[in-house]
Amino acid sequence: MRFTTRTIAYMAMLVALNIILTRFFSVRIPFEGVDGIRLGFGSLPLVLGGLMLGARAGFLIGVIGDLAGFAISPSGLYLPTFTLAAGLHGWLAGILTRRPWSEIATWQIYLAIGISQGVVSLLITPTLLSLHFALPFWLTLPGRLASQAILIPCYCVLIGVLLQRLSWILPYSVKCRSLSRQ
Structure with a gap:
């Protein structure tokens, strides 16, 4: 799949939003000197990118956002495994909803959000911290x-509202008509 200029612009916007929400607008709860839990909406742009633009774009948004965010605001050691975990947020959301948008129901989008958050935030990240x-x-x-x-x-x-509100600006292949049906 080739990325169009419009898709790259959307990806850049979501990367910037990821950096801002993760690095500057998150609450960090340390355990033994390590950020054990980070509360915030930093992975929202990753999941949104995976849902809107596909699994590959969602993965790239997560990886680029983590690399650029670490360069802007480093917090401890750089570990590439956490960069891959960030990319997994968008990839899982995109791979779970890879059918055309007109065929995806709202509950399937919610299920993709729950699975991507559950797998990465509840299983992979604590395992990497361990x-x-x-x-x-x-x-x-x-x-x-x-x-x-x-x-x-x-x-x-938030993603349901954003997909409804942004449907007029998104390219035809990205529109989600199923949200307006329910």
Whole structure:
């Protein structure tokens, strides 16, 4: 798949939004000197990019956003595994909804959001924290469960509203007509 100029512009906007929301508008809860939990809407642009522009674009938005965000505002060591985890947010959302937008129901979009958030935020990130920093998996899991119980419904509502409101500006292949039907 080739990216058009419009798609690259959307990706750049979502990368910038990811950096701002992740690095500057997130609350960090440290465990033993390591950011164990980060509360915020930083992965919202990644999931939105995966849903709107596809799995490959969602992955690139996550990877570029993490690399540029670390260059702008470094926090500790750079670990490429966390960059891949950021890319996985967008890739999972895109791969789970890869059919044409006219065939995707709202509940399928919500399911893709829940699965991508659950897999990356509840399984992969705590596992990476455990591997790299010896932070026990079970120590951060209760806080992550509580945060995702709040964030996943918020993401569903925000992304649903954004896809409805942005449908007039998005290219034809990206429009989601199913949101207006329900």
